[in-house]
Amino acid sequence: MITMLQLEIGFIAILASITCCLPGVFLVLRGVAMMSDAISHAILLGIVVMFLFIQDLTSPLLIIGASCAGVLTVLCTEMIIRSKRLKQDAAIGLVFPLFFSVGVILVSQYARNVHLDSDMVLLGELAFAPFNRLFLAGFDCGPCALWVIGTALLINGAFIALFYKELLITTFDPTLATMTAFSPAVFYYALMMMTSITAVATFDAVGSIMVVALMITPPATAYLLTHRVSDMLFMSILVAALSAIFGYAAASWADVSIAGSIASMTGVFFLMALFLSKNKKIMRKS
Amino acid sequence: MMLSWLNIDYTLLLVLQGAALLGITAGALGSFALLRQQSLLGDAISHAALPGIVLMFLCTHSKNPWVLLCGGAIAGVVGVLSMNYLCARTTLKKDAILGIILSVFFGLGLVLMTVAQKVPTSNQAILNKFLFGNVATLLPEDIVVIATIALLIFAVLVLCWKECTVYVFDPVFTHTLGLRPVIIETVLTVLLVLAIVIGLQTVGVVLMSTMLIAPAAAARQWTTRLVHMVGLAAFFGGCAALAGVYVSGVVDHVPTGPAIVVAASGIVLFSLLCAPQRGVA
Numbered sequence: 114m115i116t117m118l119q120l121e122i123g124f125i126a127i128l129a130s131i132t133c134c135l136p137g138v139f140l141v142l143r144g145v146a147m148m149s150d151a152i153s154h155a156i157l158l159g160i161v162v163m164f165l166f167i168q169d170l171t172s173p174l175l176i177i178g179a180s181c182a183g184v185l186t187v188l189c190t191e192m193i194i195r196s197k198r199l200k201q202d203a204a205i206g207l208v209f210p211l212f213f214s215v216g217v218i219l220v221s222q223y224a225r226n227v228h229l230d231s232d233m234v235l236l237g238e239l240a241f242a243p244f245n246r247l248f249l250a251g252f253d254c255g256p257c258a259l260w261v262i263g264t265a266l267l268i269n270g271a272f273i274a275l276f277y278k279e280l281l282i283t284t285f286d287p288t289l290a291t292m293t294a295f296s297p298a299v300f301y302y303a304l305m306m307m308t309s310i311t312a313v314a315t316f317d318a319v320g321s322i323m324v325v326a327l328m329i330t331p332p333a334t335a336y337l338l339t340h341r342v343s344d345m346l347f348m349s350i351l352v353a354a355l356s357a358i359f360g361y362a363a364a365s366w367a368d369v370s371i372a373g374s375i376a377s378m379t380g381v382f383f384l385m386a387l388f389l390s391k392n393k394k395i396m397r398k399s
Numbered sequence: 400m401m402l403s404w405l406n407i408d409y410t411l412l413l414v415l416q417g418a419a420l421l422g423i424t425a426g427a428l429g430s431f432a433l434l435r436q437q438s439l440l441g442d443a444i445s446h447a448a449l450p451g452i453v454l455m456f457l458c459t460h461s462k463n464p465w466v467l468l469c470g471g472a473i474a475g476v477v478g479v480l481s482m483n484y485l486c487a488r489t490t491l492k493k494d495a496i497l498g499i500i501l502s503v504f505f506g507l508g509l510v511l512m513t514v515a516q517k518v519p520t521s522n523q524a525i526l527n528k529f530l531f532g533n534v535a536t537l538l539p540e541d542i543v544v545i546a547t548i549a550l551l552i553f554a555v556l557v558l559c560w561k562e563c564t565v566y567v568f569d570p571v572f573t574h575t576l577g578l579r580p581v582i583i584e585t586v587l588t589v590l591l592v593l594a595i596v597i598g599l600q601t602v603g604v605v606l607m608s609t610m611l612i613a614p615a616a617a618a619r620q621w622t623t624r625l626v627h628m629v630g631l632a633a634f635f636g637g638c639a640a641l642a643g644v645y646v647s648g649v650v651d652h653v654p655t656g657p658a659i660v661v662a663a664s665g666i667v668l669f670s671l672l673c674a675p676q677r678g679v680a
Contacts, residue, residue, distance in 0.1 A: 141491075141492070141495045144492040144493075144494055144495070145494065146492070146494045146495040146497075146498045147439055147494040147497060147498055149498065150442070150498060150501065150502075154605065193671070196671070198619075198620060198671055199616055199619070199671075200436050200438070202436055202437070202438040202439045202494075203433055203436075203438040203612055203616050205438075205439065206438040206439050206441075206442060206608050206609070206612045207609065207612055207613060207616060207664065207667060210605065210606050210608060210609040210660050210664075211609070211660060211661065211664040213605060213606070213657075213660075214606060214609075214656070214657030214658075214660040214661050214664075215657070215661065217654055217656075217657040218653055218654065218657045218658065218661070221652045221653065221654055222652055222653070322446070322501075322502055322505045322506065322509075323502070323506065325498055325501065325502040326499075326502030326503060326505075326506055328498075329495055329498035329499055329502065330498075330499050330502065330503060332495075333491055333495045333496075333498075333499055336491060336495075337489060337491070364510075367514075368513075368517075369510045369513040369514055370509040370510050370512065370513040372506070372509060373505075373506040373507065373508070373509025373510040373512075373513070374506070374510050375506070376502055376503060376505070376506020376507075376509070377503060377506045377507045377510055379502075379503065379506075380499070380503030380506070380507070383499060383503070387485075387488070387489070390489075
């Protein structure tokens with residue numbers, strides 16, 4: 114039998130997966146997928162710094178601090194790349210471990226007795242998510258995570274729906290975008306902001322590594338199967354949701370880590386797509 | 400004595416030796432990764448090693464970290480092979496492939512870890528050590544293993560120096576010379592996996608990539624010659640490791656891995672700002 118608790122966990126997992134894969138589609142298309150790895154680690158610093166100021170682990174200000182840390186990571190990385198002293202991959206690989214390390218040191222110095230550790234950020238624990246509930250005027254309105262992730266999903270969905278055309282042009286033809294007065298930089302940072310918000314909203318429930326898995330693997334799976342961005346969006350939503358459902362089912366059957374199981378399930382779908390796809394490498398490798 | 404003045408006891412001395420060896424080796428090898436634009440490969444390999452480590456634990460029930468790290472090395476090589484396959488087979492961009500391997504392997508590792516927790520003889524601390532790194536448990540025999548692997552890595556680098564240099568800068572010319580780029584690539588990757596494996600115990604999965612890139616990135620700012628760059632990167636790596644371990648040993652509640660990363664990042668920042676030809680000054 115499926116209990117209410119299981120239903121809630123499953124629903125949070127599905128929402129988190131869909132929320133993550135929306136910005137992921139554009140990250141994969143632009144070739145900046147590893148930024149999701151960087152951002153999802155760097156948010157620890159934002160959370161810790163914000164916590165040291167306000168001393169409250171449930172405040173929504175933590176989410177704002179974390180998003181800022183995410184955007185700051187992107188800014189620092191871009192600054193190093195623009196100085197032409199290091200290549201993109203080196204810049205990414207240098208900035209986020211520093212942010213993460215400073216975050217870990219601050220936690221172990223000042224916040225040791227609080228439930229705030231790097232384990233939590235890295236691994237997350239979906240099974241506990243439903244116990245942190247939102248009460249409005251005494252009514253039980255469901256798990257907090259559901260509302261936070263739902264908001265992020267709304268923001269992502271609205272942004273993509275409103276600026277779909279602009280996102281397409283800035284992704285595939287930055288020169289044309291500049292000529293038609295859309296600044297590619299503005300949309301690049303908007304996308305990074307979206308990635309930060311998504312990572313912040315979901316990592317608490319699923320952990321930062323699963324954020325990476327959900328942002329990259331379902332869009333990459335869809336990328337193998339189609340050449341249209343709209344199809345890619347819908348297919349990655351489908352793959353993400355199916356991974357969440359099957360991953361959660363497998364995890365509760367075998368009693369293992371839910372986040373890990375969902376991440377592995379995205380890999381299974383990717384493998385299936387790999388063997389089904391006709392996306393063979395022809396002579397057009399540039 | 401100097402040592403007592405610096406507040407160094409026997410344990411700390413041991414850890415300093417291990418960390419310095421790791422820093423020197425990772426720094427030297429990182430130069431090749433940086434120049435081949437594979438800086439994030441280290442990050443992917445260190446995450447991909449996790450399922451191998453846990454699977455080894457599940458199969459052997461061994462508590463010897465080196466047995467477990469053998470499994471990690473195998474998983475790391477499997478991760479690299481899958482990446483190469485995906486690169487050749489699909490039109491996906493390289494960073495997406497890195498991200499897929501990193502996160503899916505790590506997810507698999509998490510699943511296996513929760514399986515391992517149910518094994519009665521399991522010791523959670525052993526496996527957690529690889530996630531975040533913990534040098535406090537380094538034993539004299541560990542130093543011997545680290546030193547052996549470091550020596551092996553340097554021996555191969557010295558023996559294949561010419562081949563590696565040619566390959567790093569011009570893979571096509573390597574082929575023209577009658578050398579096999581695939582073999583050199585494989586050798587360099589295996590060395591990278593070995594260096595990561597000795598580093599996992601010390602700095603953990605998340606921060607291992609910095610040990611590889613940061614010293615090399617700093618060294619790159621000071622010189623345009625490969626041999627100088629590798630030497631300087633080894634020196635920077637050793638310094639960062641020593642500084643990080645020393646601070647975390649003397650100051651309470653400073654974890655080692657993050658302390659090393661902050662030290663290494665400081666060297667990079669200094670080099671970016673102050674190096675004579677490439678710096679701002």
